[in-house]
Amino acid sequence: MAERDSDRCVSQTVRAQLRLRDLILSGDLRPGERISELQAVETTGASRTPVRMALVRLEEEGLLEAIPSGGFTVKAFSERDVLDSIELRGTLEGLAARFAAERGVSSRDLEPLKGCREEIDGLVQQDRISIEAFSSYVTLNARFHALLTELSRSPPLIRQVDRASALPFASPSGFVMTQSELPQAHETLLIAQDQHRVVIDAIENREGTRAEAIMREHARLASRNLRLVLKNKTHSDLLPGLALIRTAGD
Amino acid sequence: MAERDSDRCVSQTVRAQLRLRDLILSGDLRPGERISELQAVETTGASRTPVRMALVRLEEEGLLEAIPSGGFTVKAFSERDVLDSIELRGTLEGLAARFAAERGVSSRDLEPLKGCREEIDGLVQQDRISIEAFSSYVTLNARFHALLTELSRSPPLIRQVDRASALPFASPSGFVMTQSELPQAHETLLIAQDQHRVVIDAIENREGTRAEAIMREHARLASRNLRLVLKNKTHSDLLPGLALIRTAGD
DNA sequence: TTCCGGATCAATGTATACACGTACTTCATC
DNA sequence: GATGAAGTACGTGTATACATTGATCCGGAA
Incomplete structure (x- = not known):
């Protein structure tokens, strides 16, 4: 896989977190929308483990909301x-x-x-x-x-x-x-x-x-x-x- | 493995988080001490994946500090x-x-x-x-x-x-x-x-x-x-x- | 004797396979 | 035709095997 230089230095977890944050903040992932791990895996190129790590961190950051039955949605703000x-x-x-x-x-x-x-x-x-x-x-x-x-x-x-x-x-x-x-x-x-x-x-x-x-x-x-x-x-x-x-x- | 009833209802991640939090707050894990994942796996009975999840959450909670080269230490407070x-x-x-x-x-x-x-x-x-x-x-x-x-x-x-x-x-x-x-x-x-x-x-x-x-x-x-x-x-x-x-x- | 370099080992980061739970769809019965 | 139940499928939770990176220790040379 041809990666940019800047990507090779950091961990997959951080890469996934940055990429997903971009997608959320840019509006590509709509508020209220459920985030599928598999979909995130395809988007970020990382595997499920770092993706899950990134999702947890983005939840703590306040951009995601945990669904009681599992998974996350994009948070909406009034x-x-x-x-x-x-x-x-x-x-x-x-x-x-x-x-x-x-x-x-x-x-x-x-x-x-x-x-x-x-x-x-x-x-x-x-x-x-x-x-x-x-x-x-x-x-x-x-x-x-x-x-x-x-x-x-x-x-x-x-x-x-x-x-x-x-x-x-x-x-x-x-x-x-x-x-x-x-x-x-x-x-x-x-x-x-x-x-x-x-x-x-x-x-x-x-x-x-x-x-x-x-x-x-x-x-x-x-x-x-x-x-x-x-x-x-x-x-x-x-x-x-x-x-x-x-x-x-x- | 003989588990207590209260443990069977919740996820391994939560169980590990609760157990590790107890260990930290009780002082069994000393401030500044590095937390080994494998050691935590033995202590909690969960496997590495939920243990890692729990460690990340405990870091966000403020009880752990991330080591730049990887892993976590117990936080010390003045x-x-x-x-x-x-x-x-x-x-x-x-x-x-x-x-x-x-x-x-x-x-x-x-x-x-x-x-x-x-x-x-x-x-x-x-x-x-x-x-x-x-x-x-x-x-x-x-x-x-x-x-x-x-x-x-x-x-x-x-x-x-x-x-x-x-x-x-x-x-x-x-x-x-x-x-x-x-x-x-x-x-x-x-x-x-x-x-x-x-x-x-x-x-x-x-x-x-x-x-x-x-x-x-x-x-x-x-x-x-x-x-x-x-x-x-x-x-x-x-x-x-x-x-x-x-x-x-x- | 001390410092630098290499090698080995251990611990974390990553990937993937499997299992379980939930939700949705379909079929049957009322 | 509508409602309920059962089955299937999708998606998350977990476990484990593998790779990679960082640390430590030993040996050699200055």
């Missing part, structure tokens, strides 16, 4: 589920920011976060933000949130934040690309970046409550974007996983 | 890890209480929670609380917390609360039994029960912030108990999983 997932992620990031502020962070440890913020500054202060700039923003924003979470220095919390951010529409950068063509895009990025600035300031001054509150509010920017995207369902292709959200119309 | 896990659980329960308060709960839906609270009242208002009463409290307290979380009517949140409560020392009822022989035991139960009363009141009056704050504080009772238990390591047998906590002395 708009409320997604909004709650975003609020949840914001709450956990808020806790991380509070931990960082209350426990104190050395200026040395704060350096990477500040550097990341400055890089984002360079992007959002342009007059016109290109699509490539949005793409860079996604990467930098993900790094900012990861660095911030790590400042809590709490492995259990970091673990939970990661799990809460696993669903693409709940992740910190989930709705950035979808908003790229909305009229208020630039304004939103400026506000988000100001919140980044505020949370660093709060952590430096050991203002735990302030740090927590601003991260919660920060997540609500994503909620706003979700509502906008669902209202005019135009840029669905920019957010993998949007196919899993069943709206009232469906 | 005192800080445990305190953070409790704070995390309290934060999520606080969010659930806030959701319930803000979104409103009908008096009909609130009935089970109030009934549960009254049952607990019957226990804690005795002059002397027997060990059996403590045991009943554990059950009722677990039910109270489960009912409360469900009032959020948010599947994603309920899911995360359950996961955060999976570790025995992070669960709402984790430290109840350990405190049963401490002098301040009765006082602690009275305080905890008052917090139960307050959160119901807050939800009824749609006071979201109050409901959230009281649940966070409620979890901190568990933190207090943890510190007491670790100070005089006497009642270790009353909390499965205490063997996973490595203190400075180890």
Whole structure:
């Protein structure tokens, strides 16, 4: 079998997991649809054992739901589920920011976060933000949130934040690309970046409550974007996983 | 093979998972120790396939850690890890209480929670609380917390609360039994029960912030108990999983 | 004596065969 | 014609054999 180089390095289990996740998030596997192991075996090229392993992991990830009599279906999410997932992620990031502020962070440890913020500054202060700039923003924003979470220095919390951010529409950068063509895009990025600035300031001054509150509010920017995207369902292709959200119309 | 009746009903995977979890929480498998699949096969009586399944689930549960080169080790927790896990659980329960308060709960839906609270009242208002009463409290307290979380009517949140409560020392009822022989035991139960009363009141009056704050504080009772238990390591047998906590002395 | 390299062994990753349970379809009877 | 029961087929749960990778130990050379 002619395999791509990138595929030969990783285990069959991981390959199957990545492939199946793609199929789910792209909408090729519809919400509510049962996933047949044999069908998954054909699709992924791996045998049943790694496929079953991948299915279990995708269930823990939240993309699949176990059927009591055996097997899995693709999970469907209501708009409320997604909004709650975003609020949840914001709450956990808020806790991380509070931990960082209350426990104190050395200026040395704060350096990477500040550097990341400055890089984002360079992007959002342009007059016109290109699509490539949005793409860079996604990467930098993900790094900012990861660095911030790590400042809590709490492995259990970091673990939970990661799990809460696993669903693409709940992740910190989930709705950035979808908003790229909305009229208020630039304004939103400026506000988000100001919140980044505020949370660093709060952590430096050991203002735990302030740090927590601003991260919660920060997540609500994503909620706003979700509502906008669902209202005019135009840029669905920019957010993998949007196919899993069943709206009232469906 | 002579099997117990209870074992014949469930799958080998679940049996292996339960057995391995017992071994880990009881301390038979030491923190940091590598878990051999073959050894686990001998212990559980299941074959390698369900054992591997169980190991993956226990990893997601947080009791095991994956080794990059393959296999798993038993996870070790610092005192800080445990305190953070409790704070995390309290934060999520606080969010659930806030959701319930803000979104409103009908008096009909609130009935089970109030009934549960009254049952607990019957226990804690005795002059002397027997060990059996403590045991009943554990059950009722677990039910109270489960009912409360469900009032959020948010599947994603309920899911995360359950996961955060999976570790025995992070669960709402984790430290109840350990405190049963401490002098301040009765006082602690009275305080905890008052917090139960307050959160119901807050939800009824749609006071979201109050409901959230009281649940966070409620979890901190568990933190207090943890510190007491670790100070005089006497009642270790009353909390499965205490063997996973490595203190400075180890 | 120490370090590097190769070989052997063990443990995990993978594949497949088999068994059991469930669901669906068909036939018979009411 | 409809309903119930039985049989068949499909799909998951389990077991085991095989392959592959990583670790350890021993030997030789510097």
